[in-house]
Amino acid sequence: MVSATVSKQGFVEEVEIQGHIIDSLILPKVLDEILTHGGSYVIKDIRIGQRQADPSYARIEVRADSSDQLHEILNAIHDHGAAPVAVRDCQTVAADMDGAFPEGFYSTTSFRTQVRLKGEWIDVEDQEMDCGILVDAEGTAARCIPMADVRVGDRIVVGRQGLRVFPAETTARSNLFEFMASPVSSEKPKGVTVREIAAAMKRTKESGEKILAVLGPAIVHTGSVEHICRLIRSGYLNILFAGNALATHDIEQAFFGTSLGISLERGLPMEEGHENHLRAINTIRRLGGIRRAVERGVLKSGVMYECIRHDIPFLLAGSIRDDGPLPEVVTDVLEAQRRMREMIHGVGFCLMMATMLHSIATGNLLPAWVKVACVDINPATVTKLTDRGSIQTVGVVTDVEPFLRALVAELGREE
Amino acid sequence: MRQPRILMCPPDYYGIEYEINPWMNRARGSLRERARQQWQKLHDVLLGLGVIVELLQPQPGLPDLVFTANAGLVFGNRFFSSRFRHAERARETPYFDAWFAAHGFVVEHLPEGMYFEGAGDALFCGPTLFAGYRIRSDVQGHQYLGRILQKQVLPLELVNPYFYHLDTCFCPLAPGEAIWYPDAFDAYGRRVIENHVPHLIAANEAEARCFGCNAVVVGKTVVLNTGCTKLAADLQARGYTSIAVELDEFIKSGGSAKCLTLRLDGEEAAVWE
Numbered sequence: 207m208v209s210a211t212v213s214k215q216g217f218v219e220e221v222e223i224q225g226h227i228i229d230s231l232i233l234p235k236v237l238d239e240i241l242t243h244g245g246s247y248v249i250k251d252i253r254i255g256q257r258q259a260d261p262s263y264a265r266i267e268v269r270a271d272s273s274d275q276l277h278e279i280l281n282a283i284h285d286h287g288a289a290p291v292a293v294r295d296c297q298t299v300a301a302d303m304d305g306a307f308p309e310g311f312y313s314t315t316s317f318r319t320q321v322r323l324k325g326e327w328i329d330v331e332d333q334e335m336d337c338g339i340l341v342d343a344e345g346t347a348a349r350c351i352p353m354a355d356v357r358v359g360d361r362i363v364v365g366r367q368g369l370r371v372f373p374a375e376t377t378a379r380s381n382l383f384e385f386m387a388s389p390v391s392s393e394k395p396k397g398v399t400v401r402e403i404a405a406a407m408k409r410t411k412e413s414g415e416k417i418l419a420v421l422g423p424a425i426v427h428t429g430s431v432e433h434i435c436r437l438i439r440s441g442y443l444n445i446l447f448a449g450n451a452l453a454t455h456d457i458e459q460a461f462f463g464t465s466l467g468i469s470l471e472r473g474l475p476m477e478e479g480h481e482n483h484l485r486a487i488n489t490i491r492r493l494g495g496i497r498r499a500v501e502r503g504v505l506k507s508g509v510m511y512e513c514i515r516h517d518i519p520f521l522l523a524g525s526i527r528d529d530g531p532l533p534e535v536v537t538d539v540l541e542a543q544r545r546m547r548e549m550i551h552g553v554g555f556c557l558m559m560a561t562m563l564h565s566i567a568t569g570n571l572l573p574a575w576v577k578v579a580c581v582d583i584n585p586a587t588v589t590k591l592t593d594r595g596s597i598q599t600v601g602v603v604t605d606v607e608p609f610l611r612a613l614v615a616e617l618g619r620e621e
Numbered sequence: 622m623r624q625p626r627i628l629m630c631p632p633d634y635y636g637i638e639y640e641i642n643p644w645m646n647r648a649r650g651s652l653r654e655r656a657r658q659q660w661q662k663l664h665d666v667l668l669g670l671g672v673i674v675e676l677l678q679p680q681p682g683l684p685d686l687v688f689t690a691n692a693g694l695v696f697g698n699r700f701f702s703s704r705f706r707h708a709e710r711a712r713e714t715p716y717f718d719a720w721f722a723a724h725g726f727v728v729e730h731l732p733e734g735m736y737f738e739g740a741g742d743a744l745f746c747g748p749t750l751f752a753g754y755r756i757r758s759d760v761q762g763h764q765y766l767g768r769i770l771q772k773q774v775l776p777l778e779l780v781n782p783y784f785y786h787l788d789t790c791f792c793p794l795a796p797g798e799a800i801w802y803p804d805a806f807d808a809y810g811r812r813v814i815e816n817h818v819p820h821l822i823a824a825n826e827a828e829a830r831c832f833g834c835n836a837v838v839v840g841k842t843v844v845l846n847t848g849c850t851k852l853a854a855d856l857q858a859r860g861y862t863s864i865a866v867e868l869d870e871f872i873k874s875g876g877s878a879k880c881l882t883l884r885l886d887g888e889e890a891a892v893w894e
Contacts, residue, residue, distance in 0.1 A: 225764025229817070230775040231809040232760070258748075258773045261764070286778070287760040 217269065217276040218372075219327070220250065223288040224263040228254060233264055236283045243279045245270040265291065296321040296368030298341050298361040305354055307338045310364040314339060314350050315371060316574040316596065321348045322368035332547070333573035339363035352547075354540055399602050400609065403579045404616035406555055407442050415554025416444040420568045421509070422561025423451035424583075424606060426465040431456060431508055433610035438512040442617055445549055446513055446520035447568055449561070450528040450535045453496065453510050457532075458486040460508040487530035495533040521545050525563065546571055555579075560606050562587045569596035581609050625839055626673045626885040628720070632660045632687045633679040637873055641707045642785050644875035656870035660687070663837075663844065663866050663878060670839045675885065677720050683713050688876045689883040690788060692717035693739040696770055697893060700726040703739040706757050729769075737762035740883055741786035745891035746793035746818060749773045753787025755780070775817060777810040783830070788879045792834045793890030794822075794843070794861065800836065800852065802829035822855045832868070832877030838889045846877045 227233040240247045251265040266288065270276035280290065299308040316335040320327045323345050330339055331349035340351040341361040348363070356362065363369065410417055425434060437443040455465045463470060467479025476482075490499050499505040500514040513520050523546070524537035536542040550571055558565040558580040565580055569591050572578065578599040580588045588601030602609060637650050667674055680686055691710070693702040700721040705711040718728050731737050742758040743766065744751050750772050752763035760776045767774030777787065781804060784790040790805035791814070798820040803811050815821065824833040833849035843861050845852070846868045853863040868877045887893055 225760075226767055226774045226776070229773065229813070230777070231813055232776060235778075235809045259767075259771050261768060285755055285760070287764060287776070289761075 217271065217273050218267060219276060219280060220265060220267050220291045221280070221283065221288040222263065222265045222291050223283075223286070225261045225287060226255075227262050227264065227287070229258075232286050233262075236266070236286050236288050239282045239286070240266075240268055240279055243270075243282055244275055245279045293322055294368055295323055295325065296339075296341070296363050297365050299364045301356045301358055301360040301362055304357050307353060307356060307362050308364060311338045312363045312366065312369060313337075316572065316598075318372040318573070318575060320370050320372075321363060323348065327370070334547070334571055336570060352543070355544075396602065396604060396609070396612065399600075400612045400616050403557075403600075403602075404613055406577060406579075407557075407617065410555040411441060413554060416552050417442055418445045418447065418550065418553045418556045418568070419443045420447045420556065420558040420561060420564045421452050422448070422559065422564065423455045423465075424560035425452060425509070425610075426455035426459055427468070428560075428605060428607040429470050430607045430610045431459060433607070433614045434509050435507075435512045436614050437617075438509070438516050438518055440617065443557075444518065445553065446509070446518055447546060447549075447564055448520065448522055449525055449564055450522060450531040452561075453522055453532050453534070454483050454487055454529065456508040456510050457490060457496070457499075457505060458483045460505055460511065461486050461489065484529055487532055490532055491530060497534075519549055521549060523564065523567070543567070543571070550576075557581070558591075559610075562590065565591055566594055569594060569599070572596065572598075574598050581606055623886055624671060624673055626675060627667060627837075628675045628677060628689045628692070628883040628885055629660075629664060629667075629881060630677040630687045630689050631679050632656045632871075634681050634684055635660075635687045635871075635874075636684045638684050639709050641709060642875040643782050644873065646873070649873060651870045651873050659866070659868050659870050660881065663868065663881060666844055666864055666866055667837065667839065667882070670842055670844075672839055675724070677716065680713075680716055683716070685710055685874065685876075686713050686716060687871075688741075688874070688880040689717075690876075690880045691739045691741040691786070692883055693721070694737075694743045694766065695726070695740070695883065695885055695887070698726055700728050701737070701739070701766060701769075702728055702730050703741075704731055704733075704735060704737050704762070706736045706738070731762050731765055735759060735762035735765060737766070738786060741788050741880065744787060744791060744793050745772075745888055745893070746799055747796035747890065748892045749775055749817060751787065751791060751793070751814070751817075752776045753779045753791070756782060756785040775813050777813060778807050779805060780807045780810075781805045785875065786880075788835055789832065789875070790829065790834050792836050792838070792879065793818075793888060794838055794859075795890050796892055798822075798859070799890070800824060800834050800843075800856075802826075802834050805829070820859070822852070822859065824849070824852050828852045832872055835877035835879040836863075837878045837882050840889065844878050846872065 246269045248267040250267050253263045255262045268279055270279055301308055314335055314337045319330040328348055334350045337350040337352050339348050341348045407417055459465050462482040464476050464479045464482050467475055467482055469476050490496055493499045496510050497514055500511055505511050522535040523542035524531050524535045553576055556576055556578045560582055580591055580599050581602045583605050585603045591599050635656050637645055637647050691703055693700050702714055702718050722728050736759045738757045742753040752774055754760040754776050756779050763774050763776045784805035790802040792800040799818045800822045802824045828849040831848040832846045833852045836843045836845035841861050843856055843863045847865040856863045871877055
């Protein structure tokens with residue numbers, strides 16, 4: 207499925223034209239035809255003949271808003287000698303075992319990708335990096351598939367024939383975050399960044415797409431819980447990914463007013479406070495889960511409380527150092543990945559705050575056209591994210607509390 | 622000085638048996654005897670100009686074999702045989718090919734899938750091959766010829782169905798000089814011709830519809846259909862003598878003087894070396 211944020215003019219075909227195309231004005235005529243039919247073009251390659259008798263050559267990427275428009279343009283320019291670059295269908299090999307790709311499999315990126323099936327370019331669904339591409343039995347659709355999900359007989363794309371990838375510059379980059387010369391810096395005016403992020407969130411909400419938040423426990427430690435609750439209540443947070451720690455300290459705060467034993471009112475350790483988070487987990491486990499705790503009226507505030515109250519889907523993924531964990535935590539990482547994949551459908555914007563582990567995990571799942579803002583006090587978190595291929599990320603190096611305070615104020619001003 | 626050689630085919634089986642251009646109308650058939658006389662007149666005029674006229678044996682069932690200009694493109698001793706767009710005319714090809722093979726030409730064919738209608742759509746003016754496309758020939762065929770001949774080819778889109786071959790609207794007289802009918806081309810084609818042919822004589826609409834551009838050039842003499850008096854005067858002003866031959870029986874099929882002839886030794890305006 208191609209999200210609405212994929213660029214306008216998303217139907218593309220490459221054509222080539224050769225011969226005496228300069229003096230005969232055939233090339234300008236072809237380019238004019240493309241424009242007058244409402245399309246656009248990018249000249250990917252051009253070689254002009256050196257002498258009068260020498261032929262010239264041009265390879266042109268033709269773009270249109272719809273399949274019909276593209277075919278109309280291709281028909282019009284074909285009469286002047288511009289023909290699609292000869293391409294063949296992609297090649298597939300049947301998987302010979304469960305849980306592994308055939309040798310030579312095509313390894314995906316997070317960029318919009320198309321495969322050629324029966325002569326037509328088809329968008330690869332569920333675009334995700336570091337996967338393979340599964341072609342359905344009819345040979346009419348394709349989607350990304352993680353290695354572990356492969357089953358014997360699945361038709362997996364191999365090689366690079368009949369494949370094309372649209373790098374980020376050619377997908378929608380026209381407004382989001384273009385102001386950023388470098389994607390991460392601690393030396394940017396935060397006010398501008400916050401305004402842009404708020405505007406992006408507002409556009410996402412208006413377009414009916416969802417905003418995903420990936421949160422670490424520093425949200426609670428820094429006293430940002432109420433800001434997150436306000437985002438949830440005002441419809442700016444639609445899905446939550448986190449770990450055991452965020453939920454635990456959020457509930458600890460709701461029960462005891464502390465986070466890791468530190469009083470959020472006074473900023474000082476409380477007597478026996480180090481036990482608080484374990485007591486909070488224990489209470490929730492005794493009640494059978496966070497939802498039951500809310501339903502029973504035991505849990506009455508905080509991020510998890512608001513999620514339950516506002517039907518915000520959340521996924522708590524476990525890790526090896528977790529205490530408890532809380533009953534909702536998914537401790538099988540493959541199962542957690544699978545659920546996250548299902549939940550990111552329809553996400554148009556992602557806010558990652560104060561967690562390296564969950565940010566990178568989510569970054570791996572998101573297609574490149576979903577814009578990401580990563581807020582962390584440590585620049586390395588953002589750098590790691592982009593180094594792993596999530597290049598659509600804009601980083602903000604700051605403590606999350608002042609950032610969130612400004613963001614909530616900005617969103618409130620726009621309302 | 623070379624002696625001009627032209628291939629013609631007597632109109633023994635000429636007639637309007639199908640309709641493949643806007644001129645043709647089976648209800649308005651040709652008068653065989655009158656056609657015969659008109660063709661003979663053209664033949665005799667060319668002989669009188671010192672032309673060696675070669676004759677192709679007419680064939681029953683091939684009424685348009687008389688239009689030898691569409692047989693193919695001659696370049697030196699190479700004959701690039703046409704690939705006709707219409708099946709009716711494609712049947713002529715074996716007869717043209719046989720004649721050229723028997724007369725010392727190397728017969729070559731364009732790759733399948735390309736339409737190309739010979740000297741009807743490909744005319745040298747100087748070293749450049751001007752080529753009409755879209756209605757009969759297609760642009761790929763001309764670009765292919767450019768590669769093979771190592772010559773500059775300028776494909777020109779034909780936009781008026783009444784002027785379906787280049788030789789109905791463009792007639793090179795000498796390098797850098799030609800008769801043309803501008804409205805048969807789009808704006809790009811007009812600019813290309815104006816950029817590459819410095820001396821142009823424009824036919825008006827009435828003369829173009831009298832096939833004034835479909836002329837045979839022999840030295841400084843231009844043989845064309847009757848009824849083109851302004852064009853004749855313009856030609857005279859540029860130092861050409863014009864001879865009018867009545868050819869209205871052939872205009873019923875969409876052809877005139879040029880269509881009835883194929884120059885075998887290179888058109889007057891062609892520069893091959």
